[in-house]
Amino acid sequence: MTKAIMIQGAGSNVGKSMLVAGIARACVRRGLSVAPFKPQNMSNNAAVTVDGGEIGRAQALQAMAAGRDPIVDMNPVLLKPETDVGAQIIVQGKRFGTMKAREYGKQKGTLLPKVLESFHRLIEGVDLILIEGAGSPAEVNLRAGDIANMGFAEAADIPVALIGDIDRGGVIAQLVGTHVILPPSDRDRIKAFAVNKFRGDTTLFSDGMDIIEEQTGWSSLGIIPWFADAWKLPAEDIMDVKGHAGGDIKVAVPRLNRIANFDDLDPLSAMPEVTVDLIEAGRPLPGDADLVLIPGSKSTIADLAHFKAQGWDIDLYAHVRRGGAVLGVCGGYQMLGKEIWDDDGIEGAPARIEGLGLLDVITEMKPEKRLALTQATYLPTGDAVEGYEIHIGKTHGPDRDNAWLSVNGQSEGASARNGQIKGCYLHGLFAADAFRSSYFKDLGFNVAQQDYREDVEQTLDALADHLEAHFDIDALLRAAGEVSL
Known part of the structure; x- marks a missing residue:
């Protein structure tokens, strides 16, 4: 049986992509076969795959961290913005069409079968699937037809770990607020949380972690200090x-x-x-x-x-x-x-x-x-x-x-x-x-x-070391659920 867990964020740009890459590298070093997966991504920074399609650049980096060649099933839906209100839609590596945001919002649910098809192909022969969400599940206005976060997690019956970003402030509100606003079925799917991008003495936030646990009932995976070498890894978002x-x-x-x-x-x-x-x-x-x-x-x-x-x-x-x-x-x-x-x-x-x-x-x-x-x-x-x-x-x-x-x-x-x-x-x-x-x-x-590639490999190893020291990977693996074909 393959195990799977979904890493979602309490907001955009909380560090999900980097965490999935680091966890993948750490688990590979433990002897597990790992594959990354992101149901829906939005990025104009795409990677060409060995099977002749395109996926988000972050999934290509995650594949590298897992010691795998990137393939289209790792990111079955990719949105490539062309204007402020429209994007090209890539499905399983190929151009599907161009839609305005409102039109895509009505149509995205129809892509769920393709997403699940890619997911079930990907789980063959691997021990662990690390799934990255997009944006935040707290965007409950987008829940209908969702394929990026809880909609996919529900369809595939996958547990979730939620990540907050303390660097931007208000991390207690990020995590507790997400708990409050989610419907009970989605809320119960979240098994654990972590706080990312902490600068300084992590013990100063121990009371904050206790408050989040008390308010949500989720278990803590740890406080992850700022990873100073993150800039050495290829960025997917031009904002980074x-x-x-x-x-x-x-x-x-x-x-x-x-x-x-x-x-x-x-x-x-x-x-x-x-x-x-x-x-x-x-x-x-x-x-x-x-x-x-x-x-x-x-x-x-x-x-x-x-x-x-x-x-x-x-x-x-x-x-x-x-x-x-x-x-x-x-x-x-x-x-x-x-x-x-x-x-x-x-x-x-x-x-x-x-x-x-x-x-x-x-x-x-x-x-x-x-x-x-x-x-x-x-x-x-x-x-x-x-x-x-x-x-x-x-x-x-x-x-x-x-x-x-x-x-x-x-x-x-x-x-x-x-x-x-x-x-x-x-x-x-x-x-x-x-x-x-x-x-x-x-x-x-x-x-x-x-040796540029070797420099990236060494940075992925350093990131894995960083997570082994500050993030409870064992608890994450225990929280992961089993999926089957």
Whole structure:
């Protein structure tokens, strides 16, 4: 029999994703086979899976923590926001459609059979399923048709552990208030709780833990101190990316409204020689940047308009005149071209939009999405690169003749003739250690070679050690229920 427990939060961003990753690593080290699962996620930071679909980036990290390849069943429903009121719906790794929030609210319950189908496939051959909720079960206005929290837990008959976030304050109210507002059947499904992100002496909150236990009847799994190395793990939410102050090499990254697949920034943030400066709306691109990296976007045309509205196009042209380097990845690559043609209205009304004009290429938007794990070669040095593609649109033009990557013998990317400005569709470039060093060497900087993946693995081990010391994993496993096919 497989055991399963669901980690829910008393609010958003309480640290559920990181906790699931750390618990998974700790349980694997105990000899258990573990798989992560999140019924519904919302993120534009997706990972391409080995079975050819896409899931939330957090589930890919959790799979890594569990020593598994990511597959679509780990996150059967993924919502990718395209506007303030609408999102693309990914079901079992493939595009299902685009819906406004109100429409999805009415339809989400119909996806429960697919969610359960993925869950039951996933439990085959594993000892433990760690399930991550989304948002908070206290959002009882969303309970009807819910597949993200208690709706799934009820359908699969899974016990729940509830996590509160003391860093934002009011953690007693978070947890006790959730107990008060939940209907009795949902309330009784919660078996235990923990308090996360504590700074300082945890004994100072022992009375608080007693109050929560008395008011709820739930058992305590512990107070988890702030994990200082959390920033070393890939972030799923752009709100968690604050940039990183490192060394003298400055990489400026304009924060697009629909920034997507920004995991390209994680290896750069880990470099001691590099400072990643995430530029918020209203700030100019800094004049002392060595590299401007334009990241991916879920809505390229809308984000290009946002880019120009900030005056970043003027700043970028000045950066180029000063001799600064520019790299566009995926949507950023498309923006660097002369034009973007959306004759079929993929991203809105049919239109042909003027790009930034720094690469002599044109992108044609097409409805087919390319999803692929990709092995490439950095042509200037022959360094191997492993990454992934996740985009719509095809790019062509004279600067494609100056490709700087090769994929299966085919050229990839485009470059200005002086090499100052580059673009490509390949995400994950900078996770390749040799390429990362060579790229910065080509910019005139010597950087130390690091094993980025090993650094992430070591951080997951440190997180598991942290939880073993402060979180009652044994009690969590006792609280987990048995599920069967």
